[in-house]
Amino acid sequence: MSKIKRLLFGSYLLVVSGVITLHYEGIGSCLLQELSGSNSLLAVFGSSLSGERRRAELQSGGISLVQLSRRSKRNKADKKREREEKKRRKQEEKQRKKDERERKKREKNEQKQQAKEMKRKDKEDEREIKNIGKRSGIPSNDIKSKIKDLKKQLKLERKTNPSATLKGLFDSSGGFGDAAGGAGDDADSNGDSTANSNDDNAGAAGRELTKEEKKQQKKQDKLDEKEILNKMVDSGMNKKEAKKKVKELKKLLKSKRKSGSPRATLHDVYNGTADTPSGGATGAQNGDIEGRVAALEARVEKLTRANKKRKAEVKNLNSNISKLAFIMKKRVAGTASGSGQGSPSSSDEDDE
Incomplete structure (x- = not known):
């Protein structure tokens, strides 16, 4: 019976350790031979089978635990990598947005600086154009009108060419043309006809006036009419006769503008400097001189009469x-x- 106990103990060790050696295999075979004729054969064989099953379960359980442990470690590493990747992507997105904001801010500052620089350049060009006009003897009203037109052209030009400048447009348009010479010739008219002679030079090719130019010309005609009327009255001409003379000048101006001089002015007709045939200009000038002489004679006679009357009054008073x-x-x-x-x-x- 002690031998059977030893065999059972060896079987127990075999089941617990899960290691089969030749020694234990021999013991197991001896145990089967000893118990082959006894009644406890089935019980021993059943316990042996249950031990084998238990050993297999333990072995399979040990393998699955290792796999699960390795898999768990791999999952943790994967999750860690995913967290790090997510954190990295988040930082990259944050940095990208920051860079985008800085880029937009830089572009905005550059645009502001560029606009400020262009504004400063426009002021310098405007000052330079004014100085050119003053040196050429151009009236201030004509200089302002020229600069105003150039600014309108510049606004349209910069829609397609942002680098356009006021001075560039001024140079490309021919500047003030021959207005300086016209100013010297028309000095008797106080420089008022200089701007219009500039317009005559600009429209020498027969270019029609724009709507804005016609509006400006209409205003200038009214101013010229008042100035010429005052000149005639100051020279001694009767106001009624002066108005009649101005009316004739306006008719003559209208006919000249229709005949191919759309930029002729009332001062040009009054001074006989309009771009018309020489005969008509000479006739107008001669007629104007005769009118001035007659007006001066009338004024002298009027002053003489007034002086005689004044002398009589002084004599009576004495x-x-x-x-x-x-x-x-x-x-x-x-x-x-x-x-x-x-x-x-x-x-x-x-x-x-």
Whole structure:
């Protein structure tokens, strides 16, 4: 029985350790031979089978635990990598947004700086154009009008060419043309016709006036009409005759503009400098000179009459003063001699 116990103990060790050696295999075979004829064979064989099953379960359980442990470690590493990757992507996105904001801010600052620089350049160009106009003898109104037109053109030009400048447009448009020479020729008209002579040079090719130019020309015609009327009146011409003369000049101006000089002005017609045939210009100039001479003669005659009338008034006033002095002298003498002798002086005073 002790041998059976040893065999059972060896079987137990075999089941627990899960290691089969030749020694234990021999013991197991001996145990089967010993128990082959006994009644406890089935019990021993059943316990052996249950031990084998248990050993297999333990072995399979050990393998699955290792696999699960390795798999768990792999999962943890994968999750860690995923977290790190997510964190990295988040940081990259944050940095990208930050860079985008900085880029937009830089672009905005560059645009502001560029606009500021262009504005400063425009002011410098405008100042330079004004100086050119002043040196050329161009009236300030014409310079302002020219700069205003150039600014409008510049605004349209910069939609397609952002680098366009006011000075560049001024140079490409020919500047003020021959307006400086026109200013010297028309000095008697106080420079008012200089701008219009500039317009004549600009429209020498027969270019029609724009709507804005026609509006500006209409305003200028009204100013020229007032100035010429005042000149005629100051020169001694009757106001009614001056108005009649201005009306004739306006008719002549209208005909000249229709005949191919759309930029002719009232001053040009008045001074005989409009771009018309020489005969008509000479006739207009001669007629104007005759009118001025007649007006001057009328003014001289008027002043002479006024002077004669003034002399007569002064003479009459002196006579009255002398009479008054004589009366006062007699009255003082009568008062000194007595009241009785004052009646003759009174009668003389009445006679006087």
